[in-house]
Amino acid sequence: MAKVAREMVERTGINVDELVELLISNASAELTTFYYYTILRVNLIGLEGEGIKEIAETARIEDRNHFEALVPRIYELGGKIPGNMNAFHDISACPPASLPENATDVKAILKVLVEAERCAVRGYTHICNLTAGKDHRTYDLALAILNEEVEHESWFSEFLGEGPSGHFMRRGETSPFVSKFLR
Amino acid sequence: MRVFTLQDLSRYNGRDGNLAYVAYRGLVYDVSGSYFFRGGRHWVRHNAGSDLSDEIDQAPHDESLLQRFPVVGSLTMVE
Numbered sequence: 001m002a003k004v005a006r007e008m009v010e011r012t013g014i015n016v017d018e019l020v021e022l023l024i025s026n027a028s029a030e031l032t033t034f035y036y037y038t039i040l041r042v043n044l045i046g047l048e049g050e051g052i053k054e055i056a057e058t059a060r061i062e063d064r065n066h067f068e069a070l071v072p073r074i075y076e077l078g079g080k081i082p083g084n085m086n087a088f089h090d091i092s093a094c095p096p097a098s099l100p101e102n103a104t105d106v107k108a109i110l111k112v113l114v115e116a117e118r119c120a121v122r123g124y125t126h127i128c129n130l131t132a133g134k135d136h137r138t139y140d141l142a143l144a145i146l147n148e149e150v151e152h153e154s155w156f157s158e159f160l161g162e163g164p165s166g167h168f169m170r171r172g173e174t175s176p177f178v179s180k181f182l183r
Numbered sequence: 184m185r186v187f188t189l190q191d192l193s194r195y196n197g198r199d200g201n202l203a204y205v206a207y208r209g210l211v212y213d214v215s216g217s218y219f220f221r222g223g224r225h226w227v228r229h230n231a232g233s234d235l236s237d238e239i240d241q242a243p244h245d246e247s248l249l250q251r252f253p254v255v256g257s258l259t260m261v262e
């Protein structure tokens with residue numbers, strides 16, 4: 001634990017145990033989503049599916065990056081992640097997704113994706129609200145993740161026909177916002 | 184429609200096999216079926232079995248999400 005770092009956050013009035021629990025449950029949501037994107041990627045086939053495969057792969061890698069960026073902050077603040085994967089999975093902040101019954105139904109797959117991203121956008125907005133002007137490091141991290149989650153939401157929303165996202169696919173790079181936490 | 188006091192409501196805390204009910208602006212909703220209220224807790228801080236009307240301001244969503252769940256009664260402030 002980073003003793004003084006935790007103390008600085010406590011002194012702002014933030015309930016650090018509560019904050020750590022939020023970070024852990026969101027880290028779990030990231031890793032379960034990473035798993036889901038992995039099964040999705042193999043099922044995104046055919047003319048329709050191939051068009052989405054690349055962007056799903058970017059979101060997959062970025063969600064894994066979010067998990068990896070969150071873990072050090074959890075430990076700095078004195079928290080820890082569960083000792084086994086089952087327990088970790090069961091505390092996910094957002095419902096762990098599953099492949100639609102008809103795995104070739106690209107629209108159904110996209111709906112699951114956009115729901116997961118929307119849950120994440122709400123969750124990181126909440127963490128930003130809790131930490132703004134108080135816990136600068138957690139805020140910086142949550143904001144970086146939020147920036148990427150908003151882009152994921154807009155990509156999938158565009159594919160669902162909800163309107164243009166105003167974004168282009170990443171060009172070779174991933175996690176333009178979160179990468180500074182991964183060095 | 185059943186009328187709940189705060190004490191009646193507190194039994195529906197979603198823990199130890201109890202159903203999870205929450206009150207919002209005078210109505211009681213059964214949120215037992217929600218992943219987001221499992222174990223009677225919602226985003227660490229909000230507990231089933233209580234009146235959450237004053238807590239929605241902290242939420243990154245509005246109250247319309249409650250409409251997904253059945254109303255099972257109303258809340259009275261009379262003990």
Ligand code: HEM
Pocket residue numbers: 115118119122123126205206207214216217218219225226228229235236238239240241242243244248249250251
């Ligand atoms: C710190 C405050 C809160 C946070 C961070 C929070 C966060 C969330 C999030 C992220 C979702 C998922 C939405 C989605 O899937 O896009 C959600 C759903 C929901 N929240 Fe909250 N919430 C808070 C407070 C409240 C309060 C006070 C109430 C009740 C008055 C409430 C009732 C609900 C309901 C009914 C749902 C839908 C559940 C479902 O569909 O299974 N929330 N909340």
